[in-house]
Amino acid sequence: MIDSSLRWVDDRLGIAKGGRTFLDKIFPDHWSFMLGEIALYSFVVLLATGVFLSLYYIPSAHEVVYHGSYIPLRGQRVSEAYSSSVGLSFDVKSGLLMRQAHHWAADIFLGSIAVHMARVFFTGAFRKPREFNWIVGVTMLILGIVNGFLGYSLPDDLVSGTGIRIAYSIIESIPLVGSYLGYFLFGGNYPGNGVIIPRFYILHVLIVPLLILGLLAAHLGLLVKQKHTQFKGKGKTEHNVVGSPMFPTFIAKTTGFLFMVSAVIFLLGGLAQINPIWQFGQYEPYQISYAVQPDWYMGWLDGALRIMPSWEWVGWGHTIPLEVFLPAVIFPGIVFNIFIIWPFIETRHTKDLAYHNLLDRPRDRPKRTSAGAAMLTMLFMTFFASSTDVMANFFEIPLNWVLWFFRFAVVIAPIIAYVLTYKICNEMRAAEGVGKRKRALIVSRSSTGEYSTVESEPRPGDGVEELEAIPVPTYIDLVPPELATGEGVRRVMR
Amino acid sequence: MSDESPHLEGPLPPAALDDAHLQPYARHPEGAQAVAAVAMIIGFIGFIGFGVAYWIGDNTQWEAITLGVGLLALGFGATAWGKYLMPQGPFVEERHAFHSTEAERDAMTAAITERGGMVVKRRKLLGGLFLLGSTAMGVVLLFPLIRSLGPKPGDTLFKTNWKKNSQLVTVDGRAVTANDLDVGGVLTVFPKGFEGSSPDQVILIRLAQLGPFDPPYPIAPPGHTAWGVQGYVAYSKMCTHLGCPVGLYQEQTQQLVCPCHQSIFNVNAGAVPEFGPAPRPLPQLPLTVDSAGFLRSQGGFNQAVGPGFWERP
Numbered sequence: 009m010i011d012s013s014l015r016w017v018d019d020r021l022g023i024a025k026g027g028r029t030f031l032d033k034i035f036p037d038h039w040s041f042m043l044g045e046i047a048l049y050s051f052v053v054l055l056a057t058g059v060f061l062s063l064y065y066i067p068s069a070h071e072v073v074y075h076g077s078y079i080p081l082r083g084q085r086v087s088e089a090y091s092s093s094v095g096l097s098f099d100v101k102s103g104l105l106m107r108q109a110h111h112w113a114a115d116i117f118l119g120s121i122a123v124h125m126a127r128v129f130f131t132g133a134f135r136k137p138r139e140f141n142w143i144v145g146v147t148m149l150i151l152g153i154v155n156g157f158l159g160y161s162l163p164d165d166l167v168s169g170t171g172i173r174i175a176y177s178i179i180e181s182i183p184l185v186g187s188y189l190g191y192f193l194f195g196g197n198y199p200g201n202g203v204i205i206p207r208f209y210i211l212h213v214l215i216v217p218l219l220i221l222g223l224l225a226a227h228l229g230l231l232v233k234q235k236h237t238q239f240k241g242k243g244k245t246e247h248n249v250v251g252s253p254m255f256p257t258f259i260a261k262t263t264g265f266l267f268m269v270s271a272v273i274f275l276l277g278g279l280a281q282i283n284p285i286w287q288f289g290q291y292e293p294y295q296i297s298y299a300v301q302p303d304w305y306m307g308w309l310d311g312a313l314r315i316m317p318s319w320e321w322v323g324w325g326h327t328i329p330l331e332v333f334l335p336a337v338i339f340p341g342i343v344f345n346i347f348i349i350w351p352f353i354e355t356r357h358t359k360d361l362a363y364h365n366l367l368d369r370p371r372d373r374p375k376r377t378s379a380g381a382a383m384l385t386m387l388f389m390t391f392f393a394s395s396t397d398v399m400a401n402f403f404e405i406p407l408n409w410v411l412w413f414f415r416f417a418v419v420i421a422p423i424i425a426y427v428l429t430y431k432i433c434n435e436m437r438a439a440e441g442v443g444k445r446k447r448a449l450i451v452s453r454s455s456t457g458e459y460s461t462v463e464s465e466p467r468p469g470d471g472v473e474e475l476e477a478i479p480v481p482t483y484i485d486l487v488p489p490e491l492a493t494g495e496g497v498r499r500v501m502r
Numbered sequence: 503m504s505d506e507s508p509h510l511e512g513p514l515p516p517a518a519l520d521d522a523h524l525q526p527y528a529r530h531p532e533g534a535q536a537v538a539a540v541a542m543i544i545g546f547i548g549f550i551g552f553g554v555a556y557w558i559g560d561n562t563q564w565e566a567i568t569l570g571v572g573l574l575a576l577g578f579g580a581t582a583w584g585k586y587l588m589p590q591g592p593f594v595e596e597r598h599a600f601h602s603t604e605a606e607r608d609a610m611t612a613a614i615t616e617r618g619g620m621v622v623k624r625r626k627l628l629g630g631l632f633l634l635g636s637t638a639m640g641v642v643l644l645f646p647l648i649r650s651l652g653p654k655p656g657d658t659l660f661k662t663n664w665k666k667n668s669q670l671v672t673v674d675g676r677a678v679t680a681n682d683l684d685v686g687g688v689l690t691v692f693p694k695g696f697e698g699s700s701p702d703q704v705i706l707i708r709l710a711q712l713g714p715f716d717p718p719y720p721i722a723p724p725g726h727t728a729w730g731v732q733g734y735v736a737y738s739k740m741c742t743h744l745g746c747p748v749g750l751y752q753e754q755t756q757q758l759v760c761p762c763h764q765s766i767f768n769v770n771a772g773a774v775p776e777f778g779p780a781p782r783p784l785p786q787l788p789l790t791v792d793s794a795g796f797l798r799s800q801g802g803f804n805q806a807v808g809p810g811f812w813e814r815p
Contacts, residue, residue, distance in 0.1 A: 087512055101556060101559050102562075104562045105562050170746055173746070174762065176745065177808070183812050185812075187659055187811045188654065193652065197700075200652070203652075234600070247597045248595060250594045256584070256588055262584075263577075265581075268573065268578065270575055271577060272570075278563055293699075293703065294747050300761055315779075318780065320781030329809060332744060409777070413523070452520055453536070453776065475590075478594065479515045483518065483521055484516065484518075485517070
């Protein structure tokens with residue numbers, strides 16, 4: 009059956025040669041390679057739940073009277089976008105589960121991208137020949153952040169509306185063209201002529217996802233073309249890949265992982281409330297609520313806006329709102345550009361033009377590891393700075409103190425992180441057997457009073473002698489060779 | 503797949519059924535199979551449960567638990583099957599250089615430069631004209647793509663709907679009188695006819711109890727003493743940082759706080775920013791009281807409201 013239909017297809021498409029090679033593709037067995045899979049599978053959940061939501065959501069600022077089942081809102085004039093978002097939460101079966109799962113999936117998508125990116129960075133997986141894939145990945149991160157923002161803006165609730173207001177003001181802060189860009193995007197002075205929700209919608213459901221999908225195809229295509237990196241280990245060289253084959257082992261494990269990632273997202277989606285828009289209410293440009301914060305992946309930008317001093321530049325009849333333009337446009341621009349050009353910064357420094365398929369241990373590249381730690385620390389500081397007001401309330405200290413703390417911390421903490429990481433790396437490299445499990449010593453006393461020590465039994469997983477890796481077998485001899493009589497050997501295609 | 507197989511050149515590799523690489527990773531395969539089977543059964547029950555939860559309806563938690571357990575257990579079963587019961591390997595795949603040979607690179611360069619150079623050099627006129635035409639296309643296509651999106655700002659960013667004698671009304675359109683607020687009270691107001699309009703939002707604050715014949719409420723510089731009336735002052739409610747509504751009023755310290763990025767404005771001193779990222783005071787709306795006791799504006803704002811932008815002098 010398989011044989012004849014494959015022949016039929018191969019006559020027309022010629023897939024057998026490449027197809028079998030693809031089934032034999034080797035995936036290294038290391039947990040850190042699953043981080044990218046989490047991103048991939050949460051993207052799958054995003055697409056699936058997003059299609060569901062798009063069947064009910066109405067991208068319109070048109071005012072309607074709410075008649076749904078959420079009693080406190082009945083009879084109020086709200087936008088169709090808000091009304092349909094509340095409607096799909098309460099009046100569509102499974103709607104709330106899908107909406108919240110979509111939101112959680114977006115948060116997990118960006119979180120796993122960030123951690124995956126850190127893994128790639130700290131192990132040097134971005135080095136030649138994988139610079140393209142690093143850049144494709146960073147671009148997907150930027151697009152993911154953009155699409156997350158666009159998506160949570162769609163319900164037209166009070167919190168997200170405030171976010172759109174801030175986005176407008178950030179666009180407006182760009183010198184020379186800012187107010188024009190804002191007017192063009194919003195169709196007039198804020199809040200515009202009602203076009204922003206439909207425009208965000210088409211960007212969110214079509215244009216940006218399409219870009220992400222294209223880049224995702226490129227990301228995975230390059231991965232197959234260039235093959236996986238791998239950690240150093242027995243039989244692993246720059247010229248091979250050791251691990252499990254695509255079919256059947258990896259397919260089984262990764263399908264299971266797809267299910268488990270989805271499980272976590274749906275469990276969160278139904279059990280952990282997220283973005284309760286009916287509590288926030290319809291967005292009105294003159295209303296505001298306390299402790300307004302964006303989703304986590306926007307936090308670093310919000311924090312940067314908060315701790316920036318009020319350095320507006322005025323002169324020659326013009327204003328440059330540096331207190332907005334620097335933290336919200338220049339700062340992320342610099343951060344993302346450093347990400348993109350990092351592989352080239354590094355080769356410029358190391359003059360290393362060789363291919364690298366074996367991964368570094370972070371400690372063995374102390375400068376890179378320390379630079380990464382410093383960057384992460386800086387981003388974390390700006391991230392935490394986005395809750396200055398909440399911290400001031402919680403610890404009952406003046407807001408000024410919290411603000412000034414972060415103004416210094418965002419500069420000083422990365423320096424401390426760099427120095428500390430550098431020292432830790434060097435000490436780990438100097439010490440013998442760091443990171444390896446040690447076996448306990450058993451001290452025993454013989455009947456003659458003599459003490460002796462022996463190593464304890466290896467724990468499960470310790471000292472398991474790994475087999476020599478072999479090429480993935482295409483044919484499996486059902487009868488072991490030594491039992492075969494020479495005639496009865498049957499070969500079956502696996 | 504563009505990926506070249508290492509094995510296809512030679513004989514395809516066989517393996518004996520009892521090869522150690524083909525044995526399962528689990529030490530007790532039967533036990534592992536039992537675990538995976540139980541997980542898959544739980545998964546099946548979970549999915550059936552989701553069907554039931556959906557049928558009954560109206561319980562997001564049960565939907566999540568059933569669907570989550572279904573996915574988790576089935577996924578666990580599949581992963582266990584793959585990890586513990588499939589050939590343990592390890593298997594190896596050779597990496598082959600995927601870059602081209604020097605000769606192939608030279609050939610490609612030559613194809614571009616020599617073949618292309620030949621035709622372009624021979625027909626410089628056509629090349630130039632095509633470049634000219636496509637540049638023109640690119641530029642004019644930008645207009646429908648960008649220019650159609652919205653109007654030019656012109657001077658609209660400097661204007662609000664507050665005029666001389668605009669009546670202060672609430673968002674419901676109710677006219678505001680000088681008796682509407684207690685001391686320490688605040689109210690969001692709009693010019694009559696523009697209720698709810700974003701650039702027109704104004705926060706009205708009563709700072710003191712003053713009668714109609716008392717002098718205006720004195721505001722420390724840089725406020726305008728004559729712009730308050732009977733203890734009332736009014737400021738644009740749009741934060742000068744990023745345009746959020748400056749909605750929190752601390753009565754004791756007479757400060758307006760923006761909840762977005764914690765800029766603090768001193769209402770008693772012309773709403774100058776005392777803290778946070780806001781660069782400028784909130785523009786002040788000059789107030790007056792008409793003969794019927796309704797609050798009105800003496801005129802519009804003397805500057806653009808809201809956050810900074812390039813054209814702002």
